[in-house]
Amino acid sequence: MKKVLFFFPENPLEKNSGNKTRVLQLLHYFRTRNMEVDFVSVSPWTSIWSEKDAAALSESGLVSNVHVLSRKPPKKNLFSYLFSYKRHQLRYQRKTDPGKSAIPVHSNYHIQTAFEQLLKSKHYDYILISYVYWHHLISNKELTAGSKTIIDTHDFITDQLLPAGDGALGATFEDEIRRMSLFDEVWAISTEERYLFSQFCGDKVRLVPLMLDPPLADLPGPAVPKKFDLIYVASDNPHNVRAAKWFFDEVHPRLPEQVRLCVIGRINQHVGEYRNVTKIFFAEDLDEFYRQSVVALCPMFGGTGVKVKVVEALSYGLPVVCTQRGIDGLPNKSRNGCLVSDDPGRFAKHIISLLQDPALYTKQSRLATALFSSHFSTEKCRGILDKAFDS
Numbered sequence: 001m002k003k004v005l006f007f008f009p010e011n012p013l014e015k016n017s018g019n020k021t022r023v024l025q026l027l028h029y030f031r032t033r034n035m036e037v038d039f040v041s042v043s044p045w046t047s048i049w050s051e052k053d054a055a056a057l058s059e060s061g062l063v064s065n066v067h068v069l070s071r072k073p074p075k076k077n078l079f080s081y082l083f084s085y086k087r088h089q090l091r092y093q094r095k096t097d098p099g100k101s102a103i104p105v106h107s108n109y110h111i112q113t114a115f116e117q118l119l120k121s122k123h124y125d126y127i128l129i130s131y132v133y134w135h136h137l138i139s140n141k142e143l144t145a146g147s148k149t150i151i152d153t154h155d156f157i158t159d160q161l162l163p164a165g166d167g168a169l170g171a172t173f174e175d176e177i178r179r180m181s182l183f184d185e186v187w188a189i190s191t192e193e194r195y196l197f198s199q200f201c202g203d204k205v206r207l208v209p210l211m212l213d214p215p216l217a218d219l220p221g222p223a224v225p226k227k228f229d230l231i232y233v234a235s236d237n238p239h240n241v242r243a244a245k246w247f248f249d250e251v252h253p254r255l256p257e258q259v260r261l262c263v264i265g266r267i268n269q270h271v272g273e274y275r276n277v278t279k280i281f282f283a284e285d286l287d288e289f290y291r292q293s294v295v296a297l298c299p300m301f302g303g304t305g306v307k308v309k310v311v312e313a314l315s316y317g318l319p320v321v322c323t324q325r326g327i328d329g330l331p332n333k334s335r336n337g338c339l340v341s342d343d344p345g346r347f348a349k350h351i352i353s354l355l356q357d358p359a360l361y362t363k364q365s366r367l368a369t370a371l372f373s374s375h376f377s378t379e380k381c382r383g384i385l386d387k388a389f390d391s
Contacts, residue, residue, distance in 0.1 A: 001034060001035065001036050002033075002035045002036070002125045002126065002389065003035070003036045003037075003038070003122065003123070003124045003125050003126070004030060004035050004036065004037045004038070004124060004125065004126045004127075004128060005038050005040065005118065005119070005124040005126070005127045005128070005147075006026075006027075006030075006037055006038070006039050006040065006063075006128045007040045007041070007115070007127075007128065007129045007130060007134060007137060008023050008039070008040075008041060008130045009041055009042045009045050009046070009047075009106070009130065009131070009134065010041065010045060010046050010047040011041065011047035011049060011053055011057070012024050012027070012057070013053065013056055013057055013060070014047060015284070016235060016265070016266065016282065017235050017308075018210070018307070018308025018309065019130075019154055021210070021212070021308055022152075022154070022189070022210055022308070023130070024062075025210075025211050025212065025378070026128075026385075027039075027062040027063060028062065028378075029211075029382055029385050030062070031061065031062055032382070033386075033389065035389070036064045037062070037063045037064055038063065038064060038065045038066075038067060038118065038122070038124070039057065039062075039063040039065070039066050039067070040067045040068075040069065040115065040118065041066075041067070041068050041069070042068070042069050042070075042071060042111060043068050043069075043070065043071070044071060045071070049068040054066045054068055067114075067118060069110075069111050069114045069115065070110065070114075071108065071110065071111065072085065072108075072110050073085050073110055085109065085110055088109045089108055089109040089110070091109075092108060092109040092112065093108075096136050098175055099171065099175075100171035100172075101171050101172045101174070101175035101176075102158075102161045102162055102171075102172045103132065103133065103157055103158070103161065103172055103175055103176055103179075104133060105133065105135075105136055106131075106133040106134055107133075107134055107136050107137055111137075112136065112137065112139075115137050116140055116143055119140070119143040119144065120143060123146065123147070124147050125147060125148065126147060126148050126149075126150060126389065127144060127147050127148070127149045127150065128150045128152060129149070129150070129151050129152070129183070130152045130154060131151075131152075131153070131154055131155075131157070132151060132153060132157055132176055132179040132180060133157070135151065135179035135180075135182055135183075138182065138183070139182075148184050148185065149182075149183045149184045149185070150183060150184065150185045150186075150187060150388070151179075151180055151182075151183040151185070151186050151187065152187045152208070153180070153186060153187060153188055153189065153193065153197070154189060154305065155189075155193075155303075155305050156176075156193050156196065156305065157176055158172045158173045158176050160303070177197070177200045177201065180197060180200075180201050181200075181201055183204070184204065185204050185205075185206055185388065186201050186204055186205045186206070187205075187206055187207075187208040187388075188205055188206070188207055188208070189207075189208065189209060189210060189305045189306055189329065190207075190209070190305045190306045190328060190329030191207060191329065191331050192328065192329065193305060193329075194206075194207040206384070206387075206388055207384070208381070208384055208385065208388065209306065209329075209375060209376055209381055209384075210306050210308055210311050210329075210376055210381075211376060211377065211378045211380070211381030211382070212311060212312060212315050212372075212376055212377070212378065213377075213378050214315055214372070214373070214377055214378075215287065215290075215291075215315060215316055226292050226293055226294050227260070227262075227292040227293070228260050228261065228262040228278070228289070228292055228293045228294070229259045229260045229261065229293070229294050229295065229355055230259060230260070230261040230262065230293065230294070230295050230296070230297055230351065231261075231262050231264070231289060231290065231293035231295070231296050231297070231313070231318070232244075232247070232261065232262070232263045232264070232267075232296070232297040232298075232299075233263075233264045233265050233286065233289075233296075233309045233312070234263075234264075234265045234266075234267035234309065235265050235266050235267060236265070236266035236267050236269055236270060237303075238302070239300055239301070239302040239303040240267050240300070241267070241270050242301060242302065243298075243299045243300045243301060243302075243323075244267050244270050244271055244299075245270070246299055246301065246344070247297065247299040248271060248272065248274075250344035251299065251344045251347050251348050251351075252274070254344065254345060254348035255348055255351060255352070256352070257275075257276060258276070259276060259351070259355065260276055260278070261274075261276060261277045261278070262277075262278045262280065262289060262292075262293060263277060263278070263279050263280070264280040264281075264282075264283050264286065264289060265280075265281070265282070266281065266282075268280070268281050269281075286312065290312065290313065290316040290318060291316065293318060294318070294354070294355060294361075295318060295319055295320070295321060295351060295354050295355065296309070296310070296313030296318045296319070296320045296321070297320070297321055297322070297351075298310050298313075298320055298321075298322035298323070298326035299322065299323050299326070299347065300322070300323055300325040300326055301323055301325055301342070302325065303325060303328075305328060305329050306328060306329025306330065307322075307325075307326055307328065307329065310322065310326055310327070310330070310338070311372065311376050313368070314336075314337050314368040314369070314371055314372040314376070315369075315372045315376070315377075317337075317365045317366075317368050317369045318337075318365070318368060319337055319338070319339065319354050319361060319364035319365055319368055320337060320338045320339070320368070321338070321339050321340075321341075321347060321350045321351050321354065322338050322339075322340055323340065323341070323342045323347070324340055324342055326338060326340065327340060330371065330375075331371075331375050332371060335367050335371075336367060336368070336371045337364050337365070337367040337368025337369070337370075337371055337372075338364075338368075339353075339354070339364065
């Protein structure tokens with residue numbers, strides 16, 4: 001049985017962002033291939049793990065063991081804290097200082113030590129690390145000898161951290177590529193990122209796209225009455241906050257008053273009250289909402305990689321109205337089920353056309369389903385993973 005050490009700094013069972021959707025799908029893949037997975041995370045981080053959270057992941061059957069590493073040792077004994085941790089941490093910071101790069105190093109001495117204890121306790125065939133922020137976890141090559149190390153990039157971090165024209169762009173990009181090159185294999189989530197990374201990391205770069213299960217049952221046709229005309233799913237990261245403001249300031253006033261919009265996710269903290277808008281702050285399962293909606297929205301102007309909510313909508317055969325950033329990561333930039341515009345007037349017209357023109361809607365819906373089946377379905381993507389894990 002192949003053994004995998006999988007590091008992801010958040011709780012994937014929270015299901016409130018696209019990166020967690022990706023991790024859950026990877027865990028399901030490992031289970032189908034009968035791999036033994038030790039899952040490693042950090043708390044407190046963006047997630048605060050409780051004993052109940054760790055138990056829930058263990059009981060899910062997706063992993064063999066859950067290791068939640070604390071960020072720092074307890075301060076019960078100040079003398080011990082200062083001499084057993086703090087002085088070592090200062091050396092660790094000097095060693096991992098990114099210099100002029102804008103990409104921070106998220107690991108520290110306490111996390112590094114705990115992670116290396118796991119490497120000493122068991123041999124792993126594969127060590128999978130999420131995000132280049134955590135590259136230093138595999139810095140001890142003696143402990144990773146005989147293991148295949150993989151970095152799942154999730155995003156092009158330089159683009160996330162620095163605007164175009166920033167003076168530190170060169171140093172930051174060089175640092176990101178350097179961190180990737182420390183691994184045996186680099187995973188890119190989109191065709192654009194695969195192309196970019198492969199120019200510097202060569203053939204160690206593999207495209208591992210987002211994969212989703214298709215809806216379990218037949219979907220209702222476009223003629224079946226739906227509860228919502230539009231569905232907009234988003235978290236509250238800065239890119240989504242900017243997108244929501246643009247949509248509700250510039251596009252929403254141009255839509256007919258009878259158009260019904262459902263907004264799902266933490267983005268609702270930044271959405272005002274509107275008579276025709278239903279706000280759902282959290283949904284355990286989006287299935288019923290996609291089935292009850294006609295058109296999906298993705299009005300983003302920033303961020304990199306494939307947009308998970310776009311792929312989710314396409315899997316349900318929902319046409320998507322989006323800005324240019326919404327089709328990032330899609331292998332086809334046209335005939336993909338998306339109508340694209342960065343102009344608010346044109347964006348609104350796309351929505352209205354899909355709601356009023358059955359022929360256009362049917363065409364876009366078929367394109368959406370075809371693109372999803374060809375590039376993002378679980379069956380398609382597991383074949384790619386089989387090659388990565390020699391399965």
